[in-house]
Amino acid sequence: MKEHRLELADIFRTHQEDFLARWNPVLSRQQKRALRDIRDCRTAVLGGHLQQCDRCGHRVILYNSCRNRHCPKCQATARARWLAQRQAELLPVPYFHVVFTLPQQIGRLALQNAKTIYNILFRAASRTLLETAADPRLLGASIGFLAVLHTWGQNLHLHPHLHCVVPGGGISPDGSRWIACPKSSFFLPVRVLSHRFRKKFLRQLGQAFRQGTLRLSGNLRPLAEPAAFQLLCEQAAQIEWVVHVKPPFGGPQRVLKYLARYTHRVAISNHRLRSLEQGRVTFDWKDYAHRSRTQPMTLDAVEFIRRFLLHVLPSGMVRIRQFGFLANRVRQPKLEQCRTLLAVRPPTTSIGSDSSADPNLPDAHACPVCKRGRLIVIELLTAQPTVIQDTS
Numbered sequence: 001m002k003e004h005r006l007e008l009a010d011i012f013r014t015h016q017e018d019f020l021a022r023w024n025p026v027l028s029r030q031q032k033r034a035l036r037d038i039r040d041c042r043t044a045v046l047g048g049h050l051q052q053c054d055r056c057g058h059r060v061i062l063y064n065s066c067r068n069r070h071c072p073k074c075q076a077t078a079r080a081r082w083l084a085q086r087q088a089e090l091l092p093v094p095y096f097h098v099v100f101t102l103p104q105q106i107g108r109l110a111l112q113n114a115k116t117i118y119n120i121l122f123r124a125a126s127r128t129l130l131e132t133a134a135d136p137r138l139l140g141a142s143i144g145f146l147a148v149l150h151t152w153g154q155n156l157h158l159h160p161h162l163h164c165v166v167p168g169g170g171i172s173p174d175g176s177r178w179i180a181c182p183k184s185s186f187f188l189p190v191r192v193l194s195h196r197f198r199k200k201f202l203r204q205l206g207q208a209f210r211q212g213t214l215r216l217s218g219n220l221r222p223l224a225e226p227a228a229f230q231l232l233c234e235q236a237a238q239i240e241w242v243v244h245v246k247p248p249f250g251g252p253q254r255v256l257k258y259l260a261r262y263t264h265r266v267a268i269s270n271h272r273l274r275s276l277e278q279g280r281v282t283f284d285w286k287d288y289a290h291r292s293r294t295q296p297m298t299l300d301a302v303e304f305i306r307r308f309l310l311h312v313l314p315s316g317m318v319r320i321r322q323f324g325f326l327a328n329r330v331r332q333p334k335l336e337q338c339r340t341l342l343a344v345r346p347p348t349t350s351i352g353s354d355s356s357a358d359p360n361l362p363d364a365h366a367c368p369v370c371k372r373g374r375l376i377v378i379e380l381l382t383a384q385p386t387v388i389q390d391t392s
Contacts, residue, residue: 006273008072008308011281012039015301018279023306034312035305037066041073047383055373061381070312072269079264082320083256086146088347089326090252091338093180094168096187097246097258098145100125100197101161106205106236109223110151110160112215115314116208118149118160124201125162126323132188132196133170139188141170141179144325144334146259149313152267154285155297156307163262165255168248171325171337178341190245198241202233263320267311276301 012035019035020027027035040046048063065074102110102121110117125147133143145166153159168187169180181187208214209229216224223229249255274282274296281304286292299307313319325334339346367373 005270006276007270008268008273009038009041009043011273011276011301011304014276015279015305019302019305022302027309028312028314030315031309031312034068034070034309037068038071041066041068041071044381044384048381049377050379050381051375052378053367053370053373054376056367056370058367058369058373059378060368060375063381064383069264070266072266075264075266079260082263083260086259087256089331089335090255090347091167091335091342092252092344093342094248095252095255096166096168096248098129098164098166098187098193099161099242099244099246100128100164101159101242101244102201103236103239103241105232106201107158107160109205109214109220110158111310112217112220113208113213114151115317116213117205118151118313118317118319120201120204120208121160121162122147122149122321124197124204125164126321127200128193128197129164129166129188130324132193134173138192139170139179139181141172142324143167143170144323144327144331146320146322146326148263149319150262150265151311151313154288156267156304156310158310165259171334171341175337176341178338187245187248190243193245194241194243197243198237201241202237206233267308 016035016039024032042048042063042065044063046064046066048061050059050061052059065071067074069075069078100121102117107117126145129145130143133139133141143166145164148163148165149160150163151158151160166187169178171177172179209226216229223232249258268283272284274284276282279301280298281301282296282298283304284294285297286294322328322331325331325338336346365375367375
Protein backbone atom coordinates (compact mmCIF):
# COMPACT_ATOMS: atom_id res chain seq x y z
CA MET A 1 0.00 0.00 0.00
CA LYS A 2 1.35 3.41 -0.99
CA GLU A 3 2.36 5.80 1.77
CA HIS A 4 0.15 8.88 1.81
CA ARG A 5 2.00 11.98 0.64
CA LEU A 6 1.15 15.33 2.16
CA GLU A 7 -1.34 17.30 0.07
CA LEU A 8 -2.68 20.82 0.14
CA ALA A 9 -6.07 19.36 1.08
CA ASP A 10 -4.57 17.85 4.25
CA ILE A 11 -3.39 21.29 5.36
CA PHE A 12 -6.78 22.82 4.61
CA ARG A 13 -8.68 20.11 6.49
CA THR A 14 -6.40 20.27 9.53
CA HIS A 15 -6.15 24.03 9.91
CA GLN A 16 -9.23 25.45 8.19
CA GLU A 17 -11.01 26.32 11.43
CA ASP A 18 -7.99 28.21 12.79
CA PHE A 19 -7.62 30.04 9.50
CA LEU A 20 -11.29 31.04 9.26
CA ALA A 21 -11.38 32.22 12.86
CA ARG A 22 -8.86 34.89 11.85
CA TRP A 23 -9.47 35.62 8.18
CA ASN A 24 -13.07 34.66 7.33
CA PRO A 25 -14.45 38.27 7.34
CA VAL A 26 -12.09 39.42 4.59
CA LEU A 27 -12.28 36.38 2.29
CA SER A 28 -13.96 36.69 -1.10
CA ARG A 29 -16.61 34.25 -2.25
CA GLN A 30 -14.09 32.74 -4.69
CA GLN A 31 -11.49 32.24 -1.95
CA LYS A 32 -14.02 30.50 0.30
CA ARG A 33 -15.07 28.27 -2.57
CA ALA A 34 -11.46 27.35 -3.39
CA LEU A 35 -10.82 26.50 0.25
CA ARG A 36 -13.90 24.27 0.35
CA ASP A 37 -13.34 22.64 -3.04
CA ILE A 38 -9.67 21.78 -2.49
CA ARG A 39 -10.46 20.46 0.98
CA ASP A 40 -13.17 18.12 -0.32
CA CYS A 41 -11.62 17.12 -3.67
CA ARG A 42 -11.69 13.34 -4.29
CA THR A 43 -13.32 12.55 -0.95
CA ALA A 44 -16.69 11.10 0.00
CA VAL A 45 -17.96 14.65 0.50
CA LEU A 46 -18.29 15.04 -3.29
CA GLY A 47 -19.60 11.55 -3.95
CA GLY A 48 -18.15 9.17 -6.48
CA HIS A 49 -18.60 5.76 -8.06
CA LEU A 50 -17.69 2.12 -7.54
CA GLN A 51 -15.86 0.46 -10.42
CA GLN A 52 -15.27 -3.22 -11.12
CA CYS A 53 -12.87 -4.89 -13.55
CA ASP A 54 -14.70 -6.80 -16.29
CA ARG A 55 -12.04 -9.56 -16.23
CA CYS A 56 -10.74 -10.16 -12.71
CA GLY A 57 -13.52 -8.56 -10.65
CA HIS A 58 -11.20 -6.13 -8.83
CA ARG A 59 -13.19 -3.27 -7.29
CA VAL A 60 -12.12 0.31 -6.64
CA ILE A 61 -13.87 3.42 -5.31
CA LEU A 62 -13.16 6.68 -7.12
CA TYR A 63 -14.37 9.93 -5.60
CA ASN A 64 -15.30 12.94 -7.69
CA SER A 65 -12.93 15.81 -8.37
CA CYS A 66 -13.76 19.40 -7.44
CA ARG A 67 -12.60 20.76 -10.85
CA ASN A 68 -11.61 24.05 -9.27
CA ARG A 69 -8.96 25.75 -11.40
CA HIS A 70 -6.88 26.44 -8.28
CA CYS A 71 -6.80 22.79 -7.16
CA PRO A 72 -3.43 21.07 -7.72
CA LYS A 73 -5.14 17.69 -8.33
CA CYS A 74 -7.58 18.84 -11.02
CA GLN A 75 -5.39 20.32 -13.77
CA ALA A 76 -4.16 17.26 -15.73
CA THR A 77 -7.25 16.71 -17.89
CA ALA A 78 -7.80 20.41 -18.59
CA ARG A 79 -4.11 20.81 -19.46
CA ALA A 80 -4.10 17.82 -21.83
CA ARG A 81 -7.20 19.03 -23.66
CA TRP A 82 -5.86 22.56 -23.96
CA LEU A 83 -2.45 21.38 -25.21
CA ALA A 84 -4.07 19.19 -27.87
CA GLN A 85 -5.78 22.30 -29.22
CA ARG A 86 -2.59 24.38 -29.12
CA GLN A 87 -0.55 21.72 -30.95
CA ALA A 88 -2.48 22.45 -34.12
CA GLU A 89 -1.53 26.13 -33.88
CA LEU A 90 2.27 25.78 -33.75
CA LEU A 91 4.32 27.21 -36.61
CA PRO A 92 7.78 26.01 -37.77
CA VAL A 93 9.58 29.12 -36.48
CA PRO A 94 11.63 29.97 -33.36
CA TYR A 95 9.53 30.75 -30.28
CA PHE A 96 10.53 33.23 -27.59
CA HIS A 97 9.60 33.42 -23.92
CA VAL A 98 8.95 37.00 -22.73
CA VAL A 99 8.11 37.76 -19.09
CA PHE A 100 6.53 41.04 -17.93
CA THR A 101 6.76 41.64 -14.16
CA LEU A 102 5.13 44.33 -12.02
CA PRO A 103 7.34 46.05 -9.43
CA GLN A 104 6.39 45.25 -5.83
CA GLN A 105 4.98 48.69 -4.99
CA ILE A 106 2.57 48.44 -7.94
CA GLY A 107 1.82 44.71 -7.67
CA ARG A 108 0.53 45.09 -4.11
CA LEU A 109 -2.42 47.08 -5.43
CA ALA A 110 -3.78 43.74 -6.70
CA LEU A 111 -4.46 42.68 -3.10
CA GLN A 112 -7.64 44.76 -3.25
CA ASN A 113 -7.99 45.27 -7.01
CA ALA A 114 -7.09 41.93 -8.57
CA LYS A 115 -9.33 42.07 -11.64
CA THR A 116 -8.46 45.70 -12.44
CA ILE A 117 -4.69 45.32 -12.00
CA TYR A 118 -4.46 42.01 -13.87
CA ASN A 119 -6.54 43.31 -16.77
CA ILE A 120 -4.30 46.37 -17.02
CA LEU A 121 -1.28 44.05 -16.95
CA PHE A 122 -2.66 42.05 -19.88
CA ARG A 123 -3.53 45.19 -21.87
CA ALA A 124 -0.22 46.97 -21.24
CA ALA A 125 1.93 43.92 -22.03
CA SER A 126 -0.04 42.90 -25.12
CA ARG A 127 -0.08 46.41 -26.60
CA THR A 128 3.63 46.75 -25.86
CA LEU A 129 4.45 43.59 -27.81
CA LEU A 130 2.05 44.29 -30.70
CA GLU A 131 3.08 47.93 -31.18
CA THR A 132 6.81 47.33 -30.72
CA ALA A 133 6.79 44.46 -33.23
CA ALA A 134 4.80 46.58 -35.71
CA ASP A 135 7.40 49.39 -35.53
CA PRO A 136 9.14 49.40 -38.96
CA ARG A 137 12.41 50.36 -37.26
CA LEU A 138 12.35 47.06 -35.37
CA LEU A 139 10.43 44.11 -36.83
CA GLY A 140 7.67 45.81 -38.80
CA ALA A 141 5.25 42.90 -38.61
CA SER A 142 1.94 41.83 -37.13
CA ILE A 143 2.69 39.16 -34.55
CA GLY A 144 0.65 36.75 -32.45
CA PHE A 145 1.29 35.34 -29.01
CA LEU A 146 -0.10 33.64 -25.95
CA ALA A 147 0.05 35.14 -22.43
CA VAL A 148 -0.34 33.28 -19.12
CA LEU A 149 -0.91 35.14 -15.85
CA HIS A 150 0.97 33.98 -12.76
CA THR A 151 0.48 35.88 -9.51
CA TRP A 152 2.90 34.10 -7.17
CA GLY A 153 6.55 33.82 -6.36
CA GLN A 154 8.20 30.66 -5.05
CA ASN A 155 7.58 31.83 -1.46
CA LEU A 156 3.86 32.34 -2.25
CA HIS A 157 4.04 36.12 -1.85
CA LEU A 158 2.13 38.20 -4.38
CA HIS A 159 4.28 38.56 -7.50
CA PRO A 160 2.13 39.34 -10.57
CA HIS A 161 3.77 38.61 -13.92
CA LEU A 162 2.88 37.47 -17.44
CA HIS A 163 4.58 34.63 -19.30
CA CYS A 164 4.28 35.23 -23.04
CA VAL A 165 5.14 32.69 -25.73
CA VAL A 166 5.80 34.52 -28.99
CA PRO A 167 6.57 33.13 -32.47
CA GLY A 168 9.72 34.73 -33.85
CA GLY A 169 8.21 36.69 -36.70
CA GLY A 170 4.95 37.97 -38.15
CA ILE A 171 2.89 39.01 -41.14
CA SER A 172 4.04 42.00 -43.20
CA PRO A 173 1.77 45.09 -43.24
CA ASP A 174 0.53 44.28 -46.76
CA GLY A 175 0.04 40.59 -45.89
CA SER A 176 2.29 39.42 -48.70
CA ARG A 177 5.16 37.83 -46.77
CA TRP A 178 6.37 36.44 -43.46
CA ILE A 179 8.90 38.69 -41.72
CA ALA A 180 11.25 36.65 -39.54
CA CYS A 181 13.37 37.97 -36.68
CA PRO A 182 16.71 39.34 -37.92
CA LYS A 183 18.50 36.67 -35.91
CA SER A 184 17.20 33.42 -34.48
CA SER A 185 18.56 34.49 -31.08
CA PHE A 186 17.04 38.01 -31.12
CA PHE A 187 13.41 39.06 -30.74
CA LEU A 188 12.83 42.70 -29.72
CA PRO A 189 14.99 45.11 -27.66
CA VAL A 190 14.38 44.48 -23.96
CA ARG A 191 14.93 48.09 -22.94
CA VAL A 192 12.38 49.32 -25.46
CA LEU A 193 9.85 46.75 -24.26
CA SER A 194 10.48 47.69 -20.63
CA HIS A 195 10.03 51.44 -21.13
CA ARG A 196 6.91 51.07 -23.26
CA PHE A 197 5.37 48.57 -20.87
CA ARG A 198 5.97 50.85 -17.87
CA LYS A 199 4.53 53.88 -19.66
CA LYS A 200 1.40 52.06 -20.84
CA PHE A 201 0.72 50.42 -17.48
CA LEU A 202 1.09 53.63 -15.46
CA ARG A 203 -1.10 55.57 -17.87
CA GLN A 204 -3.91 53.03 -17.55
CA LEU A 205 -3.43 52.80 -13.78
CA GLY A 206 -3.82 56.57 -13.49
CA GLN A 207 -7.02 56.41 -15.53
CA ALA A 208 -8.41 53.74 -13.23
CA PHE A 209 -7.64 55.93 -10.20
CA ARG A 210 -9.29 59.01 -11.70
CA GLN A 211 -12.37 56.97 -12.62
CA GLY A 212 -12.68 55.75 -9.04
CA THR A 213 -12.44 52.06 -9.93
CA LEU A 214 -9.58 51.30 -7.51
CA ARG A 215 -10.32 50.15 -3.97
CA LEU A 216 -7.79 51.63 -1.53
CA SER A 217 -8.52 50.75 2.09
CA GLY A 218 -6.67 49.33 5.07
CA ASN A 219 -2.91 49.50 4.47
CA LEU A 220 -3.55 51.08 1.07
CA ARG A 221 -5.82 53.85 2.43
CA PRO A 222 -3.11 56.58 2.28
CA LEU A 223 -2.97 56.07 -1.50
CA ALA A 224 -6.58 57.22 -1.80
CA GLU A 225 -5.23 60.78 -1.65
CA PRO A 226 -4.51 62.02 -5.20
CA ALA A 227 -1.13 63.48 -4.21
CA ALA A 228 0.00 60.22 -2.61
CA PHE A 229 -1.14 58.14 -5.58
CA GLN A 230 0.58 60.51 -7.99
CA LEU A 231 3.79 60.19 -5.98
CA LEU A 232 3.53 56.38 -6.15
CA CYS A 233 3.25 56.53 -9.94
CA GLU A 234 6.10 59.03 -10.27
CA GLN A 235 8.38 56.86 -8.16
CA ALA A 236 7.41 53.76 -10.17
CA ALA A 237 8.22 55.65 -13.37
CA GLN A 238 11.79 56.22 -12.17
CA ILE A 239 12.70 52.54 -11.76
CA GLU A 240 13.38 49.86 -14.34
CA TRP A 241 10.48 47.45 -14.88
CA VAL A 242 11.57 43.88 -15.47
CA VAL A 243 10.93 42.51 -18.95
CA HIS A 244 12.91 39.35 -19.52
CA VAL A 245 13.36 37.74 -22.94
CA LYS A 246 14.66 34.20 -22.69
CA PRO A 247 16.51 32.37 -25.50
CA PRO A 248 14.30 30.72 -28.14
CA PHE A 249 12.95 27.24 -27.65
CA GLY A 250 14.46 24.33 -29.55
CA GLY A 251 11.35 23.88 -31.71
CA PRO A 252 7.57 23.69 -31.63
CA GLN A 253 7.51 20.48 -29.57
CA ARG A 254 9.70 22.13 -26.94
CA VAL A 255 7.11 24.89 -26.82
CA LEU A 256 4.43 22.34 -25.98
CA LYS A 257 6.54 20.97 -23.14
CA TYR A 258 6.97 24.47 -21.79
CA LEU A 259 3.26 25.20 -22.04
CA ALA A 260 2.48 21.97 -20.20
CA ARG A 261 4.52 23.27 -17.26
CA TYR A 262 3.15 26.79 -17.13
CA THR A 263 -0.41 27.11 -18.41
CA HIS A 264 -2.37 25.19 -15.78
CA ARG A 265 -0.01 25.62 -12.86
CA VAL A 266 -1.36 26.62 -9.44
CA ALA A 267 0.41 28.60 -6.71
CA ILE A 268 1.99 25.48 -5.21
CA SER A 269 1.85 21.84 -6.26
CA ASN A 270 1.58 18.92 -3.85
CA HIS A 271 5.03 17.57 -4.70
CA ARG A 272 6.65 20.69 -3.18
CA LEU A 273 5.08 20.02 0.24
CA ARG A 274 7.44 18.37 2.74
CA SER A 275 5.71 18.21 6.11
CA LEU A 276 2.93 19.43 8.37
CA GLU A 277 4.02 19.30 11.99
CA GLN A 278 2.87 21.19 15.09
CA GLY A 279 0.89 23.67 13.05
CA ARG A 280 3.74 24.51 10.67
CA VAL A 281 4.08 23.73 6.96
CA THR A 282 7.45 23.08 5.34
CA PHE A 283 7.74 23.23 1.55
CA ASP A 284 10.44 23.50 -1.10
CA TRP A 285 11.12 26.78 -2.87
CA LYS A 286 13.71 28.04 -5.35
CA ASP A 287 15.76 30.98 -4.15
CA TYR A 288 16.40 32.83 -7.42
CA ALA A 289 18.65 35.30 -5.60
CA HIS A 290 21.08 32.45 -4.90
CA ARG A 291 21.40 30.59 -8.21
CA SER A 292 17.92 29.08 -8.02
CA ARG A 293 18.97 26.88 -5.12
CA THR A 294 16.12 24.72 -3.80
CA GLN A 295 15.72 24.89 -0.06
CA PRO A 296 12.98 24.38 2.55
CA MET A 297 10.76 27.16 3.89
CA THR A 298 8.58 26.77 6.99
CA LEU A 299 5.46 28.83 7.66
CA ASP A 300 2.71 28.80 10.23
CA ALA A 301 -0.16 26.81 8.68
CA VAL A 302 -2.59 29.74 8.90
CA GLU A 303 -0.09 32.01 7.15
CA PHE A 304 0.54 29.33 4.52
CA ILE A 305 -3.19 29.10 3.72
CA ARG A 306 -3.46 32.90 3.63
CA ARG A 307 -0.62 33.16 1.12
CA PHE A 308 -2.09 30.42 -1.08
CA LEU A 309 -5.51 32.08 -1.20
CA LEU A 310 -3.94 35.37 -2.32
CA HIS A 311 -3.68 33.72 -5.73
CA VAL A 312 -7.33 32.72 -6.14
CA LEU A 313 -8.51 34.71 -9.13
CA PRO A 314 -11.76 36.68 -9.24
CA SER A 315 -14.77 35.09 -10.91
CA GLY A 316 -14.64 35.42 -14.69
CA MET A 317 -10.94 36.28 -14.76
CA VAL A 318 -9.34 34.62 -17.79
CA ARG A 319 -5.68 33.92 -17.07
CA ILE A 320 -4.68 32.42 -20.45
CA ARG A 321 -5.22 34.83 -23.35
CA GLN A 322 -4.12 35.02 -26.97
CA PHE A 323 -3.40 38.14 -29.00
CA GLY A 324 -2.57 39.34 -32.51
CA PHE A 325 -2.95 36.69 -35.18
CA LEU A 326 -3.67 34.15 -32.43
CA ALA A 327 -6.63 36.10 -31.02
CA ASN A 328 -9.81 34.01 -30.89
CA ARG A 329 -11.80 35.96 -33.47
CA VAL A 330 -9.13 35.76 -36.22
CA ARG A 331 -7.00 32.76 -35.26
CA GLN A 332 -8.02 30.21 -37.88
CA PRO A 333 -7.83 32.42 -41.00
CA LYS A 334 -4.68 34.15 -39.80
CA LEU A 335 -2.92 30.84 -39.09
CA GLU A 336 -3.85 29.65 -42.58
CA GLN A 337 -2.31 32.85 -43.94
CA CYS A 338 0.86 32.29 -41.87
CA ARG A 339 1.23 28.74 -43.18
CA THR A 340 0.77 29.92 -46.74
CA LEU A 341 3.47 32.56 -46.30
CA LEU A 342 5.77 30.01 -44.65
CA ALA A 343 4.98 27.40 -47.34
CA VAL A 344 4.04 24.70 -44.82
CA ARG A 345 1.17 22.26 -44.83
CA PRO A 346 -1.75 22.67 -42.45
CA PRO A 347 -1.81 20.28 -39.45
CA THR A 348 -3.77 17.05 -39.66
CA THR A 349 -5.45 17.77 -36.30
CA SER A 350 -8.31 20.24 -36.29
CA ILE A 351 -7.71 23.41 -34.30
CA GLY A 352 -11.06 22.94 -32.64
CA SER A 353 -10.26 19.41 -31.50
CA ASP A 354 -11.41 18.63 -28.00
CA SER A 355 -9.16 15.64 -27.57
CA SER A 356 -7.81 15.19 -24.07
CA ALA A 357 -5.53 12.27 -24.85
CA ASP A 358 -2.10 12.54 -23.32
CA PRO A 359 0.42 9.71 -23.67
CA ASN A 360 1.99 10.73 -20.37
CA LEU A 361 -1.24 10.13 -18.45
CA PRO A 362 -2.16 6.60 -17.35
CA ASP A 363 -5.31 4.99 -18.77
CA ALA A 364 -7.93 5.77 -16.13
CA HIS A 365 -10.05 2.76 -17.18
CA ALA A 366 -7.33 0.08 -17.17
CA CYS A 367 -7.44 -2.40 -14.29
CA PRO A 368 -4.41 -1.81 -12.01
CA VAL A 369 -4.39 -5.48 -10.92
CA CYS A 370 -4.72 -7.71 -13.98
CA LYS A 371 -3.62 -4.99 -16.45
CA ARG A 372 -5.91 -6.46 -19.15
CA GLY A 373 -9.41 -5.68 -17.97
CA ARG A 374 -11.43 -2.49 -18.05
CA LEU A 375 -12.98 -0.82 -15.04
CA ILE A 376 -16.75 -0.49 -15.38
CA VAL A 377 -18.96 1.68 -13.17
CA ILE A 378 -21.35 -0.56 -11.22
CA GLU A 379 -22.63 1.86 -8.57
CA LEU A 380 -22.90 5.62 -8.01
CA LEU A 381 -22.00 6.89 -4.53
CA THR A 382 -24.00 9.82 -3.24
CA ALA A 383 -22.22 12.85 -1.75
CA GLN A 384 -21.74 12.82 2.01
CA PRO A 385 -22.13 15.94 4.18
CA THR A 386 -18.84 17.55 5.13
CA VAL A 387 -17.59 17.09 8.66
CA ILE A 388 -16.16 20.63 8.87
CA GLN A 389 -18.70 23.41 8.91
CA ASP A 390 -19.04 25.24 5.59
CA THR A 391 -18.83 28.96 6.36
CA SER A 392 -19.28 30.28 2.86
